[in-house]
Amino acid sequence: MHGLLCLACALIVFPLFWMLSTAVKPPQEIFAGTFRLSPERFTLENFRAAMTAVPIVRLFVNSLVVAFGVTVAQAVTSILAAYACALMPIPGRNVWFAFFVATMMIPFQVTMIPNYLLVSKLELLNTYTGLIVPQAVTGFGIFMLRQAFRSLPRSLVEASVLDGANSWQTLWRVVVPANRTAIAAVSILFFINTWNQYLWPLLVATDRSMKTLPVGMQEFVNLEGGTMWGPLMAAASMAILPALVAYLLAQRYILESFVTAGLKE
Amino acid sequence: MPFARAQVARARWRRSAVLTGTLYLMPAALLTGVFIYWPLVASLVLSFHEWNLVSPTWTPVGWQNYIELFASRPFWLAVVNTGKAAAALTLLAVLIPMALAAMVLRVSPQIRNLYRVVLFSPSVISMAIACAVWLWIYHPLYGVLNTVLRLVGIEGPRWLSSGDWAIWGIINVTVWKSLGYNFVLFIAGLLMIPSEMQEAARVDGATEWQAFRHVTFPLLAPTTLFVFLTTFILAPQNLFVPTQILTHGGPNEASNNLGYLVYQLGFEYFRAGYASAAAMVTFLLFLGLTALQFYLAERRIHYES
Structure with a gap:
C-alpha cells in the first residue's frame, strides 16, 4: 500500500523535480539524451539567462498587483452581496442570489470575446484596470459567503440591531469578524486562482511590460532557433517556487479552504 | 420601556x-x-453575424455560422476529442483519487498528511507554467519521457506532433493537475463516514473489498457525485491551457477541443461571429449534459439510500 502511494507521489512530483534538475544543468547535459536525475556539473547560468531574457521582476510585480487587486475586489463585492442576500430583509433576495449563482454555469469562453471587445474599446488593453475590473465579481464567492453568513446565530445580528447599530456597522463589527475564517479561506482561493490564471491576461496584456508570469514565461517557447529549455526551466522554477513555498508553509490552511469550498457546494 | x-x-x-x-x-x-x-x-x-474583430460593422448572416460550424471537420473533431477527454478525465481523475484516498486512510494521520500535501501540490501551481515543463518532458529527442523509454528499448512517439497521441498528451497533463484536488475531496468525504459502519461489516465477515463495495462506496456517493460533476463540467475549460501551450490544437486539428476551438476561431482566425457560435454550442451542450447527469445521479442516490 505504501508502495502504491509512494509511486503515485513520485509520479506527481517528478515534473516539478525535473524542472529544477534541468534548470541547474549546463546545455551539454540537457541535450545529452541520457537520464540523470542530478546534474554532473551544477550551474546557475540558466537563471542568469532567464533574468536577462525576460523582465522577470516586472512579470512578478504584475502578477502580484493583479492577483492582489482581484482578490480584494472579489472579497469586497462578495461580502457586500452575500450580506444582503443572507441577512437583510430586501425584496426578491432569492432572485438576486440566483442571479449571481447562475453565473457559475457560464464558461469563460462564452463571455471572453465581448469582454475583450469592451476592454479594447475603452482602451484598457495593457492596463491593470483592464486586467482586474472585469474579474471583480464572482458568483462562487457570493455563494460561499452567503452560506457562511446564514449559519451565523440570528441573536448576534439581533443584538447589534437592538444596540442601535445600522446595517453597515453591523456588517463590519459583527458579521465580518464572526466569519473571518470563511472570508480568509475564500480569499486564499481567489488569490491562487488569479495568480495562476492564463487566458484573460493572455488576451489583455499583449505588451511585454504588462504581462503576468504565466503569460510572459511563454516567450521562451518557440523562439527562432528553438526553445531555450534551460532558461525556460529556470524561469518556471522562479515562478513556481514562491507559490510552492507559500503552500508548504500554509498547507493546512490552504487544503482546508479548498475542501470546504468543494464540499459546501 | x-x-x-x-x-x-x-x-x-x-x-x-x-x-x-x-x-x-x-x-x-x-x-x-x-x-x-x-x-x-x-x-x-x-453568433448571428460575421465580424473580424476590427471592422466597424457586424454583418448579419442569419444561421450561417451555425450551419458552417456543424458542417466543419474541426468542430466534430473538437466534439470527439472533448468527449474523449471528458470520459478519460471523469474515469481517471475520479477512480484513481478514490482508490488512493481509500488507501491513505489506513496509514497514520501524520503520514497521511504528508501524502495529502504532496499529491495536492500540482493544484496550487499555474497550469500555464506546468505546461511549459511538460512541453520539455514530451520533447521527442531530449525529453525525459522518451529518454527513459529508450532505456527500456522503446522508441517513443513524437507525443505532441503525432495525430494519434497529441490529445492524450493533453489529457495526461490535465489528469496530473486535477488528481490531487479530487483526492483531497475524497479524503474529506471518507472521513465523514462513521468508521463503525465498516467495522460492523468486517465483524459480519465481509472482506475488505466487500466492505468497501457495499458499505463505504454507497455512503461516499454524494462526494463521488460532486467530484464527478465538477470534473466533467470543468473539462472543456481545463483543456484550454494545455492545448494552447502544448499543441495549438494540432497537428492538423487532431488535438482540437471545444475549450480551445472558441479561442482559435476568435483570436487566431479573427472570426468573432463564428467563434461565438461555437461558444454558444459548447455552453448549451455542457449545460444540457450536466443537467441530465444531475437528474440521473440524484435519482440513483435517492434509490440507494
Missing part, C-alpha cells in the same frame, strides 16, 4: 435595510451585469 425601544430599533432597521441592502447588492450586480450577462447576450447576438 426596553420592549418598545427594541420595537423601534427593529422597525428602523427594517425600513432602512431595504434601501441599504439593495445598495450593498449594487457593486456585484452591476459588475455581473456588465461583465457576465451582457457578454452572454452579446455573444448570442454576435
Whole structure:
C-alpha cells in the first residue's frame, strides 16, 4: 500500500523535480539524451539567462498587483452581496442570489470575446484596470459567503440591531469578524486562482511590460532557433517556487479552504 | 420601556435595510451585469453575424455560422476529442483519487498528511507554467519521457506532433493537475463516514473489498457525485491551457477541443461571429449534459439510500 502511494507521489512530483534538475544543468547535459536525475556539473547560468531574457521582476510585480487587486475586489463585492442576500430583509433576495449563482454555469469562453471587445474599446488593453475590473465579481464567492453568513446565530445580528447599530456597522463589527475564517479561506482561493490564471491576461496584456508570469514565461517557447529549455526551466522554477513555498508553509490552511469550498457546494 | 425601544430599533432597521441592502447588492450586480450577462447576450447576438474583430460593422448572416460550424471537420473533431477527454478525465481523475484516498486512510494521520500535501501540490501551481515543463518532458529527442523509454528499448512517439497521441498528451497533463484536488475531496468525504459502519461489516465477515463495495462506496456517493460533476463540467475549460501551450490544437486539428476551438476561431482566425457560435454550442451542450447527469445521479442516490 505504501508502495502504491509512494509511486503515485513520485509520479506527481517528478515534473516539478525535473524542472529544477534541468534548470541547474549546463546545455551539454540537457541535450545529452541520457537520464540523470542530478546534474554532473551544477550551474546557475540558466537563471542568469532567464533574468536577462525576460523582465522577470516586472512579470512578478504584475502578477502580484493583479492577483492582489482581484482578490480584494472579489472579497469586497462578495461580502457586500452575500450580506444582503443572507441577512437583510430586501425584496426578491432569492432572485438576486440566483442571479449571481447562475453565473457559475457560464464558461469563460462564452463571455471572453465581448469582454475583450469592451476592454479594447475603452482602451484598457495593457492596463491593470483592464486586467482586474472585469474579474471583480464572482458568483462562487457570493455563494460561499452567503452560506457562511446564514449559519451565523440570528441573536448576534439581533443584538447589534437592538444596540442601535445600522446595517453597515453591523456588517463590519459583527458579521465580518464572526466569519473571518470563511472570508480568509475564500480569499486564499481567489488569490491562487488569479495568480495562476492564463487566458484573460493572455488576451489583455499583449505588451511585454504588462504581462503576468504565466503569460510572459511563454516567450521562451518557440523562439527562432528553438526553445531555450534551460532558461525556460529556470524561469518556471522562479515562478513556481514562491507559490510552492507559500503552500508548504500554509498547507493546512490552504487544503482546508479548498475542501470546504468543494464540499459546501 | 426596553420592549418598545427594541420595537423601534427593529422597525428602523427594517425600513432602512431595504434601501441599504439593495445598495450593498449594487457593486456585484452591476459588475455581473456588465461583465457576465451582457457578454452572454452579446455573444448570442454576435453568433448571428460575421465580424473580424476590427471592422466597424457586424454583418448579419442569419444561421450561417451555425450551419458552417456543424458542417466543419474541426468542430466534430473538437466534439470527439472533448468527449474523449471528458470520459478519460471523469474515469481517471475520479477512480484513481478514490482508490488512493481509500488507501491513505489506513496509514497514520501524520503520514497521511504528508501524502495529502504532496499529491495536492500540482493544484496550487499555474497550469500555464506546468505546461511549459511538460512541453520539455514530451520533447521527442531530449525529453525525459522518451529518454527513459529508450532505456527500456522503446522508441517513443513524437507525443505532441503525432495525430494519434497529441490529445492524450493533453489529457495526461490535465489528469496530473486535477488528481490531487479530487483526492483531497475524497479524503474529506471518507472521513465523514462513521468508521463503525465498516467495522460492523468486517465483524459480519465481509472482506475488505466487500466492505468497501457495499458499505463505504454507497455512503461516499454524494462526494463521488460532486467530484464527478465538477470534473466533467470543468473539462472543456481545463483543456484550454494545455492545448494552447502544448499543441495549438494540432497537428492538423487532431488535438482540437471545444475549450480551445472558441479561442482559435476568435483570436487566431479573427472570426468573432463564428467563434461565438461555437461558444454558444459548447455552453448549451455542457449545460444540457450536466443537467441530465444531475437528474440521473440524484435519482440513483435517492434509490440507494
